[in-house]
Amino acid sequence: MAELDAKPERWRGLFRFVRHGTATFLYGARDAKRNNAIVLREYMTRIARAERLPGKGGCARDFLELDLVHEKLEEDFQRHQEALVTHRYSDARSWLKKFKDGLRIHMRHEEQLLLPLYESRCGRMAKIKGFKTNVFVLEHSKIMEWLSRIQTGTRGLRIGRAATPRAVISILDLECTFKHLIQHHNQREHNILYPALNRLTTKEERADLLRSCMLGSAVSRRV
Ligand SMILES: [Fe+2]
Ligand SMILES: [Fe+2]
Numbered sequence: 001m002a003e004l005d006a007k008p009e010r011w012r013g014l015f016r017f018v019r020h021g022t023a024t025f026l027y028g029a030r031d032a033k034r035n036n037a038i039v040l041r042e043y044m045t046r047i048a049r050a051e052r053l054p055g056k057g058g059c060a061r062d063f064l065e066l067d068l069v070h071e072k073l074e075e076d077f078q079r080h081q082e083a084l085v086t087h088r089y090s091d092a093r094s095w096l097k098k099f100k101d102g103l104r105i106h107m108r109h110e111e112q113l114l115l116p117l118y119e120s121r122c123g124r125m126a127k128i129k130g131f132k133t134n135v136f137v138l139e140h141s142k143i144m145e146w147l148s149r150i151q152t153g154t155r156g157l158r159i160g161r162a163a164t165p166r167a168v169i170s171i172l173d174l175e176c177t178f179k180h181l182i183q184h185h186n187q188r189e190h191n192i193l194y195p196a197l198n199r200l201t202t203k204e205e206r207a208d209l210l211r212s213c214m215l216g217s218a219v220s221r222r223v
Helices: 002-006 012-020 036-052 063-085 089-128 134-155 165-200 203-214
Strands: none
Touching (some): 002 036, 012 036, 063 165, 063 203, 089 134, 089 203, 165 203
């Protein structure tokens, strides 16, 4: 436990998953009562309990938790592509819609809660550095525009009939550009926006905002 206390970077990534879902800890030791999996499970439980106690020095929340929403959305898109290349077009369309709905909710949280806060707390500094929040908003519009193009492409695929390889390839080409676009956007949020919000907010504000940002998000839909 002392080792885990000393090196939070080792378990923080895992804790992001534990906090929002169910985790299964596996072990290969002979002793079922004393092994690393048990220690880790107890540690995660302790941290989660501490976090629920207001004013008791609980683990501070971090905007990088929103990476988890990005990851879950990426997984929906991956499912869409898997369905597409195996000619399950109805599934491909459903996964794409689910992805788009989740992404829209996430973008709304960013545009209505996070970006205005960022702007109000460091608007002047951002302007001096030549960095504006509307860059993120413009990227959101561009991402949604590409997504609509992909949806139009998938509408032409008929259930029960294998599409021509060219039809699928042209959709995958569109998706390749789209994936670069969204990965670049998410990376910028991970490197710039979320760390800046961590610096500009109090522990209580972070807890409130993250609670709102997880509502109806790709993460809360699955737990
Ligand atoms: Fe965004
Ligand atoms: Fe985001």
